[in-house]
Amino acid sequence: MVNKNKLNTCSSLYTPQVMKTFKNPHNYGKIKNADGIGKVGNIVCGDVMWLYIKVAKNRKDEEIIKDIKFETFGCVAAISTSSTITDLAKGKTIKEAMEIEKDDIVKKLGGLPSIKYHCSILAVDALIEAIYDYFTKKGNKIPIDLKLKHEKIQKAKDIIEKRYKKWKS
Amino acid sequence: MQKIYLDYAATTPVDKRVLSEMTPYFGVKFGNSMSLHSFGRAAKIALEESRAVLAGFINADLNEIIFTGSATESNNLALKGVALKNKEKKHIIISSIEHPCIVESSEWLKKQGFEITKIPVDKYGTVDTEYVRRAITKKTILVSVIHASNEIGTIQPIEKIGKICREAGVYFHTDASQSFGKILIDVKKMNIDLLTASSHKIYGPKGAALLYIRKGIMVEPVLHGGGQENGLRGSTVNIPAVVGFARAVDIYKKEAKKENARLIKLRNNLIRKVLKIEDSHLNGHPEKRLPNNANFWFDFIEGESLIMQLDMEGIACSTGSACSSFKLEPSHVLMATGLRPEQAHGSLRVSLGRQTTEKEINQLIKLLPKIIKKIREISPYGK
Known part of the structure; x- marks a missing residue:
C-alpha cells in the first residue's frame, strides 16, 4: 500500500490541523473600543480580514496585545490563518507581534496548499495594520519598520483595487 | 455518519447493472477492436452494438457517432477539429457560459489566429438567440452553445439556435454533457451538427464519451493514430467503458x-x-x-x-x-x-x-x- 503521508496532495488538500482550526476557530468576533483595527483583503478577491487589538502594559511596563479578535470573510485557509494569528499574537509584546511571519502561521497549521499561501500573508498584514492603527490613534511615533510594512501593504492594496476597479460599489 | x-x-456512481455489463470486457472479452481474430471481433461487435444504442438514442446514424475518452476530448475535437478544417474562415462563436474545456479550446484557437465571439446571457443564464443571429458573419465557421449549464442548470433554446445556424450555413455544436439522458435529444429535429455527451454523468463509467458529427461535416483529428473511429480518434477504444456507456443509456431510456x-x-x-x-x-x-x-x-x-x-x-x-x-x-x-x-x-x-x-x-x-x-x-x- 502507498504511504498516504507521502502522497503529493499537499498542493491541493488541507492538513488536519487546518481543518481542526477551521472547525473551531479561536477569538472570532468584534472588540468594542478596540485600540487598533487592521482591515485587509478585498471582497472582490474573496478574502477580507479584520483584526481588532486591545493593548495593555505588562509588569515590565511593555505594551502587549492583551486581547485580539478577528472577523473574516473567506475560505477555509483564510479563517484558519486568522484564528492562528490571534493565537500567536495574544499576550505578545507589540515588538514581538510585529515579528510574526507567514511561515510561523503555516508551520502552526502543519502546512497550507501552495495556492493558499496568500492567506497567511493576509493574516500577518492584518496584524501589522492593526498595530499601525493603534500607533496612529495614540499619536505615538511610528517605528520605521512598521511604517515601511504599512506602506508596502497599502501599495499592494492599491494595485488590487485598480485591477478590480470596475467592480467598485 | x-x-x-x-x-x-x-x-455519478456507476450503476450496478452497468458494471455487470462491463465486467466480461476486462478479463474475458478483452480483445482489441482492431484485431482480426475472434477476440478482436468480439470486441468490435460490442463496440458497434454500443454505437447503435447511442446513435438510436439521439436519432443519429451509426457512422455519425465517434467514441472518445471524455467530454473534454469531444469538445476539443469539435471546436479544434472543425476550425482547423475550415482555416480559410476565421470566426468561432461560443456562449459566455461554456464549460472551461470549450473556453480554453477557443482561447487556444485564438492563439492560432481565429476570432472568437462570446454570446452574452440574461440574468437567468439564457443565451440571446437574436444576438447569435447578429453575431454570425461570412467568416463564421461554428457556433457552440452548451445545452444545459453544468453550474446553474439553465436549458438553452438550442433548437432555435440550431435553426439560425442552419439557415446561415454555419455549423452548430452543443455540449450536452449535463443534459444527455435527462432531456430527450433528437439531433435532426434540433438542427444539431455536432454534439458532445458523456458517460459518467449518467451512472456510466468514467473514460467514455461521444461526439456526434453530422454526415458530411469534415473534422481534423486531434489524436492521430491507428485509424480507429473512422480515423478521427486514434487510440485503442476503451471497450468496457463504451459498453457501460451504452448500458447506462439503455437504463436511462426506461427510467x-x-x-x-x-x-x-x-x-x-x-x-x-x-x-x-x-x-x-x-x-x-x-x-x-x-x-x-x-x-x-x-x-x-x-x-x-x-x-x-x-x-x-x-x-x-x-x-x-x-x-x-x-x-x-x-x-x-x-x-x-x-x-x-x-x-x-x-x-x-x-x-x-x-x-x-x-x-x-x-x-x-x-x-x-x-x-x-x-x-x-x-x-x-x-x-
Missing part, C-alpha cells in the same frame, strides 16, 4: 421520465425551503433548468467555507467561489449572469441523483441555515 452525496453534476418527475419534486422543495434563509437567492432559470440542479448564492458567505462546513456534516456539494478554483477567480458562468464577484463567491450548487432521498434533502434543509449563520458570525459583513 451517513454521508450524503449531492454533487451528481460533478460525477428517465419517472426519475425526472421525482427529482423535480425534491429539487423544488429544496429551492422553496432554502430561499427562506435570509439574503439567499436562486441562480439560473426558475423553470427552464435541469431536473436535478439547484444553485443559490448567499450574501456574506464564501463558498469554499460553506462547502467544507457541509462536508464536515457529511454533505457533498459544490461552489463557484474563486477560492475553490485553481485560478482563484469566481465562476465565469455566474459572472456572465450579472453577479458581482462577491456574490459569485457565495454560491452553492446542489445536484441531485438516483440515490437522493427526501430524507437527505431534509437533512440539508435542516443544516444549511445553521451553517450559514455560523459563517456569517465570523464574517465582518454578517449581522
Whole structure:
C-alpha cells in the first residue's frame, strides 16, 4: 500500500490541523473600543480580514496585545490563518507581534496548499495594520519598520483595487 | 455518519447493472477492436452494438457517432477539429457560459489566429438567440452553445439556435454533457451538427464519451493514430467503458421520465425551503433548468467555507467561489449572469441523483441555515 503521508496532495488538500482550526476557530468576533483595527483583503478577491487589538502594559511596563479578535470573510485557509494569528499574537509584546511571519502561521497549521499561501500573508498584514492603527490613534511615533510594512501593504492594496476597479460599489 | 452525496453534476456512481455489463470486457472479452481474430471481433461487435444504442438514442446514424475518452476530448475535437478544417474562415462563436474545456479550446484557437465571439446571457443564464443571429458573419465557421449549464442548470433554446445556424450555413455544436439522458435529444429535429455527451454523468463509467458529427461535416483529428473511429480518434477504444456507456443509456431510456418527475419534486422543495434563509437567492432559470440542479448564492458567505462546513456534516456539494478554483477567480458562468464577484463567491450548487432521498434533502434543509449563520458570525459583513 502507498504511504498516504507521502502522497503529493499537499498542493491541493488541507492538513488536519487546518481543518481542526477551521472547525473551531479561536477569538472570532468584534472588540468594542478596540485600540487598533487592521482591515485587509478585498471582497472582490474573496478574502477580507479584520483584526481588532486591545493593548495593555505588562509588569515590565511593555505594551502587549492583551486581547485580539478577528472577523473574516473567506475560505477555509483564510479563517484558519486568522484564528492562528490571534493565537500567536495574544499576550505578545507589540515588538514581538510585529515579528510574526507567514511561515510561523503555516508551520502552526502543519502546512497550507501552495495556492493558499496568500492567506497567511493576509493574516500577518492584518496584524501589522492593526498595530499601525493603534500607533496612529495614540499619536505615538511610528517605528520605521512598521511604517515601511504599512506602506508596502497599502501599495499592494492599491494595485488590487485598480485591477478590480470596475467592480467598485 | 451517513454521508450524503449531492454533487451528481460533478460525477455519478456507476450503476450496478452497468458494471455487470462491463465486467466480461476486462478479463474475458478483452480483445482489441482492431484485431482480426475472434477476440478482436468480439470486441468490435460490442463496440458497434454500443454505437447503435447511442446513435438510436439521439436519432443519429451509426457512422455519425465517434467514441472518445471524455467530454473534454469531444469538445476539443469539435471546436479544434472543425476550425482547423475550415482555416480559410476565421470566426468561432461560443456562449459566455461554456464549460472551461470549450473556453480554453477557443482561447487556444485564438492563439492560432481565429476570432472568437462570446454570446452574452440574461440574468437567468439564457443565451440571446437574436444576438447569435447578429453575431454570425461570412467568416463564421461554428457556433457552440452548451445545452444545459453544468453550474446553474439553465436549458438553452438550442433548437432555435440550431435553426439560425442552419439557415446561415454555419455549423452548430452543443455540449450536452449535463443534459444527455435527462432531456430527450433528437439531433435532426434540433438542427444539431455536432454534439458532445458523456458517460459518467449518467451512472456510466468514467473514460467514455461521444461526439456526434453530422454526415458530411469534415473534422481534423486531434489524436492521430491507428485509424480507429473512422480515423478521427486514434487510440485503442476503451471497450468496457463504451459498453457501460451504452448500458447506462439503455437504463436511462426506461427510467428517465419517472426519475425526472421525482427529482423535480425534491429539487423544488429544496429551492422553496432554502430561499427562506435570509439574503439567499436562486441562480439560473426558475423553470427552464435541469431536473436535478439547484444553485443559490448567499450574501456574506464564501463558498469554499460553506462547502467544507457541509462536508464536515457529511454533505457533498459544490461552489463557484474563486477560492475553490485553481485560478482563484469566481465562476465565469455566474459572472456572465450579472453577479458581482462577491456574490459569485457565495454560491452553492446542489445536484441531485438516483440515490437522493427526501430524507437527505431534509437533512440539508435542516443544516444549511445553521451553517450559514455560523459563517456569517465570523464574517465582518454578517449581522
